[in-house]
Amino acid sequence: MNVVQCAAKGIRESTARPKMVVLLWAFNFMVAGLIFLVFFRAFGGAVGTSALVKEMAQKADMNVVVEFLTAGGGGVVSELLVIGLGLSVLYLFVSVFLYGGILQTLIQKGGGWRFAETFFAGGGRFYGRFFRLEIYSLGLWFAAGLIFVLINSVINFNYRDSADEQTTFVLTIIKILFALFLIFLIKMIMDYARILIAGRDSREVLRSLLEAVRFVLKKPGTTLALYYLLGLVGWASFLIYKVLDSAFAQTSPATIVIGFLLAQVFIASRGWLKVAYQAAQGRIIGLI
Numbered sequence: 001m002n003v004v005q006c007a008a009k010g011i012r013e014s015t016a017r018p019k020m021v022v023l024l025w026a027f028n029f030m031v032a033g034l035i036f037l038v039f040f041r042a043f044g045g046a047v048g049t050s051a052l053v054k055e056m057a058q059k060a061d062m063n064v065v066v067e068f069l070t071a072g073g074g075g076v077v078s079e080l081l082v083i084g085l086g087l088s089v090l091y092l093f094v095s096v097f098l099y100g101g102i103l104q105t106l107i108q109k110g111g112g113w114r115f116a117e118t119f120f121a122g123g124g125r126f127y128g129r130f131f132r133l134e135i136y137s138l139g140l141w142f143a144a145g146l147i148f149v150l151i152n153s154v155i156n157f158n159y160r161d162s163a164d165e166q167t168t169f170v171l172t173i174i175k176i177l178f179a180l181f182l183i184f185l186i187k188m189i190m191d192y193a194r195i196l197i198a199g200r201d202s203r204e205v206l207r208s209l210l211e212a213v214r215f216v217l218k219k220p221g222t223t224l225a226l227y228y229l230l231g232l233v234g235w236a237s238f239l240i241y242k243v244l245d246s247a248f249a250q251t252s253p254a255t256i257v258i259g260f261l262l263a264q265v266f267i268a269s270r271g272w273l274k275v276a277y278q279a280a281q282g283r284i285i286g287l288i
Contacts, residue, residue, distance in 0.1 A: 003225045010280025014272050019115050024271030035087050100126035102278050103198035106288050129197050132205045137190055144182040188227045189216050191281050199287030234273045241266040
């Protein structure tokens with residue numbers, strides 16, 4: 001089965017599981033709501049509840065927010081950084097559980113009234129193994145960091161005397177793209193490692209991670225093509241959302257509600273794409 005067929009298979013599998021997409025949306029909505037409330041309370045507690053602050057919030061004047069944080073909000077910045085770190089860890093814990101549920105459902109073809117049982121059983125079943133996988137993956141992130149630092153140092157050394165703004169701009173873009181490539185590469189390897197663990201019900205987490213690395217290095221064209229093809233689907237959904245969202249000037253309660261609903265559909269599409277990734281990559285490796 002070629003890359004396009006695997007991508008189509010993943011999309012079909014995801015589309016056939018609306019309950020899982022809705023559940024993923026609900027998790028994302030709750031986490032996003034928690035983040036908004038925590039940050040809003042932290043910022044509001046620092047600036048107070050005056051009419052000026054309310055007007056600033058209504059107008060979403062980010063210039064005022066940035067000026068406050070840079071001029072007199074040092075304590076708020078520190079607090080927000082700590083809160084952000086804590087919420088990032090929370091999101092990691094939730095994501096580990098969700099991946100277990102997704103893969104258990106795809107592997108066992110869980111659907112209908114069995115969906116909730118299958119999903120939550122999978123989240124609990126693989127939680128410990130997937131969490132250990134996150135810890136082992138620190139080695140990959142460290143190696144990727146070293147590679148980036150090395151490449152960055154070589155570029156900076158060879159172009160250290162360049163005063164051409166265009167060259168500097170192009171090199172900066174190249175560095176950003178290379179960094180993103182390394183990030184997406186590790187995320188892809190992690191996907192295959194989770195699929196190997198769940199598909200074989202393996203407890204050998206480190207061995208599965210190393211096998212996933214070997215599989216990606218053995219078939220770089222196939223795995224990367226599939227990953228970026230589905231990524232283009234994600235970008236297409238984002239562009240559709242932006243076009244539809246820009247068509248409504250959110251100046252009335254009705255258009256604000258429409259904008260909110262469009263945003264929720266887009267968030268749900270991210271969950272849909274996550275399921276499609278697991279199903280398509282599972283097909284490539286032969287376990288889903």
